[in-house]
Amino acid sequence: MSFSLQESKALQIDPRDNVVVALDDIAAGSQVLIQGRMLEALDRVPFAHKMAIQAIAPGEAILKYGVPIAFATARIKPGDWVHEHNAQSYFAARRKVEP
Amino acid sequence: MILGYARADGGLGIRNHLLCVHTVECSSFVTQQIAATDGRVQAMGFAGCYSNEYAARMMVALGSHPNVGGVLLVSLGCEGTDAGSLAGAIRRTGRRVEVLRIQEQGGTEPTIRRGRELVASMLEDLERVPRLPMTVADLVIGTECGGSDATSGISANPAVGRAFDMIVDAAGTAIVEETLEMLGCREIVAARAANPEAATDLRAAVEKAETFSLQADQFSIAPGNHAGGLTTIEEKSMGAFAKSGTRPIQGVIKVAQTPPHKGLWVLDSVPDRSPFGFGYSNPNDSEGILDLISCGAHIVVFTTGRGSVIGSVISPVLKVCGNPKTYARMSGDMDVNAGRIIAAESTLDEVGREIFDLITATASGQPTKAEMLGHREYFIPYKSQDLCFNA
Numbered sequence: 001m002s003f004s005l006q007e008s009k010a011l012q013i014d015p016r017d018n019v020v021v022a023l024d025d026i027a028a029g030s031q032v033l034i035q036g037r038m039l040e041a042l043d044r045v046p047f048a049h050k051m052a053i054q055a056i057a058p059g060e061a062i063l064k065y066g067v068p069i070a071f072a073t074a075r076i077k078p079g080d081w082v083h084e085h086n087a088q089s090y091f092a093a094r095r096k097v098e099p
Numbered sequence: 100m101i102l103g104y105a106r107a108d109g110g111l112g113i114r115n116h117l118l119c120v121h122t123v124e125c126s127s128f129v130t131q132q133i134a135a136t137d138g139r140v141q142a143m144g145f146a147g148c149y150s151n152e153y154a155a156r157m158m159v160a161l162g163s164h165p166n167v168g169g170v171l172l173v174s175l176g177c178e179g180t181d182a183g184s185l186a187g188a189i190r191r192t193g194r195r196v197e198v199l200r201i202q203e204q205g206g207t208e209p210t211i212r213r214g215r216e217l218v219a220s221m222l223e224d225l226e227r228v229p230r231l232p233m234t235v236a237d238l239v240i241g242t243e244c245g246g247s248d249a250t251s252g253i254s255a256n257p258a259v260g261r262a263f264d265m266i267v268d269a270a271g272t273a274i275v276e277e278t279l280e281m282l283g284c285r286e287i288v289a290a291r292a293a294n295p296e297a298a299t300d301l302r303a304a305v306e307k308a309e310t311f312s313l314q315a316d317q318f319s320i321a322p323g324n325h326a327g328g329l330t331t332i333e334e335k336s337m338g339a340f341a342k343s344g345t346r347p348i349q350g351v352i353k354v355a356q357t358p359p360h361k362g363l364w365v366l367d368s369v370p371d372r373s374p375f376g377f378g379y380s381n382p383n384d385s386e387g388i389l390d391l392i393s394c395g396a397h398i399v400v401f402t403t404g405r406g407s408v409i410g411s412v413i414s415p416v417l418k419v420c421g422n423p424k425t426y427a428r429m430s431g432d433m434d435v436n437a438g439r440i441i442a443a444e445s446t447l448d449e450v451g452r453e454i455f456d457l458i459t460a461t462a463s464g465q466p467t468k469a470e471m472l473g474h475r476e477y478f479i480p481y482k483s484q485d486l487c488f489n490a
Contacts, residue, residue, distance in 0.1 A: 009443040013257050013341070021253050021328070023443050048249045049328035062330075065257070065341050067287045069334040082330070089331035091283035 008032045008041065010051060014066035019050040019082050021064075026051065032079075043081035050082040062087050101462045103165075103233035107193025110165035111233050113397045113462045115225050116413060117218065118162060119171045120144045122185065123178035126201055130173040133214030139225070140218055143412045143477040150179035153354065153482045160355035160393040162189040162196070166413050168225040169195040171217055173210070176202030195224055236270040238462055239358065241366070241391030241399045242342045243276050245384035248404030248422055249327040252338020254440040254450070255402035255421030261451020262400070262458065263344035267363050273344075274358065274394055276366045276387055278308040279317075279380060280339035283332035285309075288340070293347035293362065300351040300487065304367040311369050311377050342402065353487045355393040366394055373483030385409055385476040388416060398461055400454065408432045410469025412477045415461050418468065419454060434468050 010020035010032050020034050026045040031038045034053060045051045050064065056076040061068035070087040080086065103111035117137075121130040121144030134142035143161070145154045162170040162185070170189050174182035186196045197217045204210040242259050244251060263273045281288050285305040292298035320332045329335045349362040358364045368390045370378045381387045384407065388399050392414045399414055401407065404422040406429045420426040423438025430436070435454055439445035461467055 011253060011440065011443075011447075013253070013447065014345075023253075023441055046328065048253060050330070064334060065337045066345060067284075067290075067333075067337060069337055070331045083328070084325060084330055087330050089283065089333060091332055 010034050012053070013064060016066040017063045018052060018054040018056055019062055019064055020053055022047055022049050022051060040079050042077060042079035045081045052076045052078055052080045052082050054078055101233040101237075101459065102230045102464075103237065104168065105229045105231045106165055106168070108163070110192075111231060111237050112165035112167070113233070113238075113464070114166040114413070114415070115139070115168050115228055116141050116166055117169050117171070117221050117225060118143065118167050118413070119173060119214070119218070120158060120162065122158075122172055122174045122180045122182045123148050125175040125178065126173045129201060129207055129210050129214070132211045133171065133173065133218060136215055136218060137222060139222060141412045141475055143475075143479075144173075145180060145479045147180070147481055148178045150181070151481050153484050154479050155180060155185060156355045157389075157393050157479055158185055159188040160357075161389070161413060163192040163194065164392065164395065164413050166397060167194070168228055169221040170197075171214060171221065172196065172198045173214065174198065174200045176200040195221055197221070233462070234269075235266060235459060236361070238266070238397050238458070239272040239274065239395045240266055240458060241274045241276065241388075241394070241396030242402070243384065243387045243391060243399060244339055244342065244402040245387070246403040246405040246407045247339070248425075250421040250438065250441050251402060251404040252329075252335075252341060253421070254447075255404065255419045255437040256338060256341040258421075258435075258437045258440060258447050258450040259342045259400050259402055259419060259454060260344035261447055262454035263342065263363065264346055265451065265455045266458070267344065267346040270361055272358050272361045272395075273363045274352070274366050274391055274396060275340070275343040275363070276368055276391055277339060277381075278304045278365065278367050278369055279312060280336050281305045282309055282312055282336050284336045284340060287333065287337070288348070288365075291343075291348045293349050297348055297350040301348060301365060304351045304365060304369075307367070307371070308369050311380065314377065342400075351487050352394055353484050354390045354482075356486060357395045366390060367487065370482050371485045375483070378482060379480065382480050383478055385411065386478040386480060389477050389479065398458055400458070402437070406432070408469070408472075408474065409476045410467065410472070410474030412475045415467045416469050416474070417454070417457055417461060432468050432472070
């Protein structure tokens with residue numbers, strides 16, 4: 001076993017995105033390599049889940065594929081896991097039904 | 100350089116197939132026996148006996164496809180689909196079309212004998228088709244996904260989107276199917292419209308897909324989707340729609356409608372309401388691929404995560420696998436390993452470029468994995484669809 005800091009990888013699908021997609025299970029506290037720069041993961045982010053790379057205020061859009069796929073329901077910091085606990089569907093909110 | 104097959108109607112094909120078409124299930128065996136004599140001959144058809152306007156329109160579009168040089172229609176003789184009117188419609192494109200009616204020919208053996216004579220003579224005609232240089236601007240490329248998994252929306256689909264942007268930038272034509280996978284994305288999709296008419300048509304197509312899904316009880320994002328990292332229906336839909344890339348959408352076409360001009364188009368293959376209700380939409384992946392081919396797609400790019408082996412009649416199918424584990428297991432069937440994006444070995448741009456290069460190589464005659472393996476799937480169901488009049 002290596003004692004160096006764990007380094008994980010994530011993918012920014014579109015340059016406009018404020019979240020990246022985990023390419024492995026990312027442990028909280030690990031350094032994540034995102035297209036050449038490092039960011040510390042504040043939460044555990046499972047494979048294929050999203051991690052914020054910018055601060056996102058409540059009500060602001062979560063951008064993936066360069067488009068708004070959800071809005072923040074809580075203050076999101078760079079390195080936070082982004083999922084149902086802090087983001088919601090515009091579509092479901094409009095329809096007033098559970099997604 | 101791509102050397103196309105120049106058709107009398109001005110179309111340019113990248114393959115030079117002779118198509119044998121059964122116009123009812125009763126003539127399918129005889130049709131297959133006729134086609135089995137030569138690898139350049141492909142068999143397909145419509146199984147139903149009572150006629151269906153949609154299926155007839157589709158058979159005419161497929162028989163008139165630029166990759167097809169001639170058509171032999173094999174009819175039993177009493178089915179609802181009128182082989183004679185199909186033949187007339189395809190003949191107007193300048194292609195040689197022959198019709199055999201099994202009841203008139205005197206049964207299985209005389210029809211197969213006569214059919215093989217006709218095939219031999221039609222193949223001689225195909226060898227004399229003139230060749231003309233083509234570029235990406237002359238190509239129509241379709242895309243569809245099937246057997247998707249959690250990797251599809253991260254790797255294969257956005258990589259195809261990169262290739263689609265390159266096709267559109269090179270003045271080519273690109274078609275993306277599956278309005279059922281735009282649920283929750285009506286305004287996101289409409290924002291991509293090239294003009295207000297296209298926005299109106301896109302909104303209407305997504306609304307129809309949403310109504311269809313609600314009635315078919317397919318309108319959900321499942322617990323497994325959430326566990327896999329998808330937070331919203333918009334995100335799930337965009338994972339599929341990412342195949343479209345980022346360029347403006349020119350409008351909506353229906354099955355068997357050729358895009359009126361170059362650029363990116365959305366194919367609405369969802370049935371319109373009929374006396375039977377909506378009916379089924381895309382009963383299987385082969386049907387979706389054939390929808391794209393009926394709109395003139397020279398090549399279909401098919402993305403998968405769990406794995407698929409299918410090809411198609413008429414147009415080559417390029418399979419892009421987004422899951423590195425699936426690729427390792429099924430590499431004999433896969434043309435592109437987009438799983439390298441998951442393994443962080445390649446970027447989306449690199450794989451997108453590889454897909455684009457493979458499209459031009461395939462157009463130049465390089466066989467796809469499915470072609471090498473001899474895959475020729477097809478499926479034409481009963482369906483009801485009105486044409487799209489803005490297109």
